[in-house]
Amino acid sequence: MTDEQGTSGAVLVVGGGISGLTAALETAEVGNDVFLVEKGPSFGGRVAQLNQYFPKLCPPSCGLEINFRRVKDNRKIRTYTMTTVKAVKGGPGNYEVTLETEPRYVNSNCTACGDCTAACPDETANDFNFGMNNSKAIYLPHEMAFPQRYVIKKSALSPAGADAIKAACKYDAIDLDMQPEMFTINVASIIWATGWVPYEPTKMENLKFGQSKSIVTNMMIERMAAPSGPTGGKIVRPGDNKAIDSIAFVQCAGSRDENHLEYCSHICCMATFKQMSYVREQYPNAKIYVFYIDLRTPGKYEKFREVRMADANASFIKGKVADIILEADGGVTVVAENALTAEKITQKVDMAVLATGMQPSLGLQDAPAELNLDASGFIISDFDKAMISAGCAKKAADVVTCTQSSTAAALKAIQVSRR
Amino acid sequence: MNVQPDLDFIRSLKEAGGDTLKKCYQCATCSVICPLSKDGKPFPRKEMIWAQWGMRDKLVTDPDVFLCHHCGDCTTHCPRGAKPGDVLSSIRAYAYTFYGWPKPLAKLASSAKGLPILIGLPVVVIFIMWLLSGAMRFPTSEEFSQYGYQRFFGTWDFYWYAKNIFFIVLIMVPSLGLALFSSFKGISTMWKTMSEDAGLNKEYRPSVGQFLKDYLWPSLIEIVKHSRFRECTTNTDRVQGHLPLMLAFIGLAIVTTWSLLKNDVLGLIWPSLHGPMAITDPFKILANISAIALLFGVGVLWANRKKAEAEMNTQATFYDWFLIWEITAVGVTGVAAQLLRWAEMPVTGYIVYFLHLVSVMMLFLYLPYTKFAHLMYRTSAYAFEKYRQSVYATNS
Numbered sequence: 001m002t003d004e005q006g007t008s009g010a011v012l013v014v015g016g017g018i019s020g021l022t023a024a025l026e027t028a029e030v031g032n033d034v035f036l037v038e039k040g041p042s043f044g045g046r047v048a049q050l051n052q053y054f055p056k057l058c059p060p061s062c063g064l065e066i067n068f069r070r071v072k073d074n075r076k077i078r079t080y081t082m083t084t085v086k087a088v089k090g091g092p093g094n095y096e097v098t099l100e101t102e103p104r105y106v107n108s109n110c111t112a113c114g115d116c117t118a119a120c121p122d123e124t125a126n127d128f129n130f131g132m133n134n135s136k137a138i139y140l141p142h143e144m145a146f147p148q149r150y151v152i153k154k155s156a157l158s159p160a161g162a163d164a165i166k167a168a169c170k171y172d173a174i175d176l177d178m179q180p181e182m183f184t185i186n187v188a189s190i191i192w193a194t195g196w197v198p199y200e201p202t203k204m205e206n207l208k209f210g211q212s213k214s215i216v217t218n219m220m221i222e223r224m225a226a227p228s229g230p231t232g233g234k235i236v237r238p239g240d241n242k243a244i245d246s247i248a249f250v251q252c253a254g255s256r257d258e259n260h261l262e263y264c265s266h267i268c269c270m271a272t273f274k275q276m277s278y279v280r281e282q283y284p285n286a287k288i289y290v291f292y293i294d295l296r297t298p299g300k301y302e303k304f305r306e307v308r309m310a311d312a313n314a315s316f317i318k319g320k321v322a323d324i325i326l327e328a329d330g331g332v333t334v335v336a337e338n339a340l341t342a343e344k345i346t347q348k349v350d351m352a353v354l355a356t357g358m359q360p361s362l363g364l365q366d367a368p369a370e371l372n373l374d375a376s377g378f379i380i381s382d383f384d385k386a387m388i389s390a391g392c393a394k395k396a397a398d399v400v401t402c403t404q405s406s407t408a409a410a411l412k413a414i415q416v417s418r419r
Numbered sequence: 420m421n422v423q424p425d426l427d428f429i430r431s432l433k434e435a436g437g438d439t440l441k442k443c444y445q446c447a448t449c450s451v452i453c454p455l456s457k458d459g460k461p462f463p464r465k466e467m468i469w470a471q472w473g474m475r476d477k478l479v480t481d482p483d484v485f486l487c488h489h490c491g492d493c494t495t496h497c498p499r500g501a502k503p504g505d506v507l508s509s510i511r512a513y514a515y516t517f518y519g520w521p522k523p524l525a526k527l528a529s530s531a532k533g534l535p536i537l538i539g540l541p542v543v544v545i546f547i548m549w550l551l552s553g554a555m556r557f558p559t560s561e562e563f564s565q566y567g568y569q570r571f572f573g574t575w576d577f578y579w580y581a582k583n584i585f586f587i588v589l590i591m592v593p594s595l596g597l598a599l600f601s602s603f604k605g606i607s608t609m610w611k612t613m614s615e616d617a618g619l620n621k622e623y624r625p626s627v628g629q630f631l632k633d634y635l636w637p638s639l640i641e642i643v644k645h646s647r648f649r650e651c652t653t654n655t656d657r658v659q660g661h662l663p664l665m666l667a668f669i670g671l672a673i674v675t676t677w678s679l680l681k682n683d684v685l686g687l688i689w690p691s692l693h694g695p696m697a698i699t700d701p702f703k704i705l706a707n708i709s710a711i712a713l714l715f716g717v718g719v720l721w722a723n724r725k726k727a728e729a730e731m732n733t734q735a736t737f738y739d740w741f742l743i744w745e746i747t748a749v750g751v752t753g754v755a756a757q758l759l760r761w762a763e764m765p766v767t768g769y770i771v772y773f774l775h776l777v778s779v780m781m782l783f784l785y786l787p788y789t790k791f792a793h794l795m796y797r798t799s800a801y802a803f804e805k806y807r808q809s810v811y812a813t814n815s
């Protein structure tokens with residue numbers, strides 16, 4: 001057995017979403033040292049963008065905040081934001097990993113008081129909200145960001161803006177001369193929890209995303225429904241803020257499709273059921289149409305479906321939307337064939353939600369190490385090499401399944417560190 | 420519902436290019452994408468499940484199967500690679516064999532295994548005719564330059580009717596006659612079941628005139644204009660091949676009709692009309708233009724098919740290639756025979772002319788069983804669609 005305390009038994013966790021946080025905690029709580037690196041400016045991953053999450057429909061804070069607390073309190077975990085893996089050398093048991101931290105331009109003096117944002121004249125598209133509103137060039141990634149530290153999008157900051165924010169910060173936290181930093185660490189094993197990105201909706205040309213404001217994605221609905229989101233929690237049509245009288249959910253938008261993502265994204269049916277509740281809460285009489293190939297509610301989620309299907313104002317149509325027609329009044333007409341009646345359906349709605357799937361992050365990024373990826377970009381664990389995947393980097397899954405696979409990954413990582 | 424899948428049927432679809440049909444998971448993308456699918460009864464999603472279930476009888480009497488132009492838009496968008504366009508094409512291939520009469524001939528024409536007989540049969544028939552005609556020898560150079568192929572089957576003194584024409588008619592007319600009879604038989608059966616399935620007004624029977632005027636003529640106009648072909652997006656190049664080819668066939672039909680009329684009818688009155696047409700004769704010009712259009716058209720389709728096989732993974736099938744080969748053979752031997760005549764090469768010329776007759780006979784004889792049958796069946800489906808939509812048929 002090697003020395004558990006030394007870095008030789010350390011584990012690197014790449015990706016700080018719910019899976020990375022879980023894997024880091026499980027590993028550290030057994031006693032191993034953990035380096036947790038996250039590409040973005042704060043931890044939490046995609047779950048932080050959700051309004052509520054099933055099965056219990058609790059806000060993401062209830063899962064994330066407790067994990068943040070546990071990470072903060074655990075002295076065995078070292079956290080790095082805005083950091084990515086540049087190179088991996090060596091082998092299982094003694095990997096030497098080069099990491100690079102991008103400049104945040106805000107140092108640890110930041111107390112998240114927000115004076116800088118108030119003073120900043122420059123705005124930039126808010127990526128966290130999928131561009132549905134703007135944020136300032138200096139901003140807090142989101143409400144419950146961990147760490148609670150501001151970040152600057154330097155490309156959006158004007159010289160005048162730079163002067164204004166520097167003047168506004170009482171703690172001398174702004175440092176526009178920060179440079180990227182490279183450093184190396186030694187670890188025994190690596191857990192890859194790099195998660196997923198929403199599949200690019202413009203790739204489905206027939207669904208015309210981007211050509212009408214009334215065509216949105218399921219992740220945009222999450223942000224709209226969130227009280228901290230761009231509309232303060234109201235689900236309205238982007239652009240003209242029209243209240244919703246009718247809404248269509250377009251299932252399998254890009255998933256289970258050889259031309260796009262060939263696998264089932266596993267959660268979009270459930271996400272749609274969840275979002276039906278968001279809509280119903282705000283619009284008791286709105287017509288809801290769900291166009292599907294099959295409704296997939298893995299495991300115990302079947303109950304969840306039954307409740308939504310009992311809604312008298314909701315129709316479920318078995319047939320994939322294969323065309324969307326833009327209407328002059330700002331709405332859209334979705335077109336499908338109802339496979340049960342063999343009739344062509346054209347349904348005009350105020351808003352169409354594309355239930356886009358989850359694409360593994362590494363399907364788009366270059367893998368920084370020799371990883372075994374499948375054709376879609378999911379990482380296949382290689383236990384002999386101590387390269388272990390967890391969460392949505394491993395396969396499309398809901399949070400519960402992700403945390404389970406992360407716990408399993410932690411165990412594997414620890415086993416290697418003690419070989 | 421208790422479905423008894425017809426496994427042989429499914430097997431033949433697989434052989435005819437429909438091997439992907441089991442991949443369909445009924446998402447119905449194809450029915451929405453298909454530019455030819457009408458709102459009322461979209462296709463080809465329903466055909467895909469019928470095919471998976473082996474519901475042969477439903478498919479061979481489904482007008483939509485024949486209305487599909489195999490443009491491939493559905494195949495491009497199908498999320499599963501089930502290639503609905505190819506599957507429909509394989510169903511048509513099956514249907515032509517299914518309706519074909521006599522059955523053994525229809526079966527023979529459905530696979531490459533039959534090829535030796537398919538070629539051998541016309542070779543033997545024409546060769547025997549050549550023997551019977553007593554003309555079985557190669558001409559001298561003088562004869563060749565004077566008469567060309569006019570005396571392939573010899574000549575006789577019977578002034579009113581050329582021996583050569585007599586033999587050609589003897590070979591081709593029964594071939595075409597059989598083909599037309601078989602097609603008529605198949606189409607009648609198909610039409611009857613289609614009407615029953617569509618629940619059309621049984622009282623109503625259009626008169627022949629009405630049928631021609633209201634249903635057939637508008638269909639032909641649409642077909643000649645290639646209106647539906649042009650609605651496709653994936654495979655638009657095919658219009659550039661199919662249109663010249665179709666016009667070529669129309670041109671050649673006109674020329675043939677004229678020469679039959681000239682030799683068999685008018686020739687009886689004005690014997691001087693017998694003999695080869697001059698190169699400046701308008702009908703000869705039409706014949707030559709048609710020959711060029713035919714070769715061009717079939718060349719485009721050949722290239723297109725190769726491209727589809729390379730890029731879209733379309734299965735290379737006997738059904739598709741046999742017609743392309745046949746037409747190419749007709750065009751190449753026809754043009755070559757003429758060139759050889761100009762080049763004054765009697766022996767090769769006669770051999771090529773023989774092959775030309777063989778390929779033409781093949782085209783006629785196998786018309787109802789091969790892809791060429793779409794000429795009849797698709798046109799009927801067009802007419803049926805118009806009939807079905809007409810007020811008379813639906814007012815029950």
Ligand SMILES: Cc1cc2nc3c(=O)[nH]c(=O)nc-3n(C[C@H](O)[C@H](O)[C@H](O)COP(=O)(O)OP(=O)(O)OC[C@H]3O[C@@H](n4cnc5c(N)ncnc54)[C@H](O)[C@@H]3O)c2cc1C
Binds near residue numbers: 019043219
């Ligand atoms: C519309 C929608 C609604 C959903 N709703 C629910 C729900 O209600 N309930 C539920 O259980 N699930 C839901 N899900 C699924 C849920 O979002 C995922 O299960 C969860 O996000 C997976 O977490 P993760 O940590 O594996 O990945 P992520 O959340 O994607 O986290 C991965 C992290 O890794 C970081 N990263 C990526 N690449 C690198 C790199 N190279 N280096 C360093 N860091 C990197 C990313 O920045 C990110 O922070 C929903 C999904 C969708 C699409």
Ligand code: SF4
Binds near residue numbers: 357
């Ligand atoms: S979860 Fe539902 S919508 Fe998503 S890919 Fe699977 S079947 Fe399609």
Ligand code: SF4
Binds near residue numbers: 445498499501
């Ligand atoms: S053939 Fe393809 S597009 Fe059509 S229903 Fe089947 S899977 Fe869907």
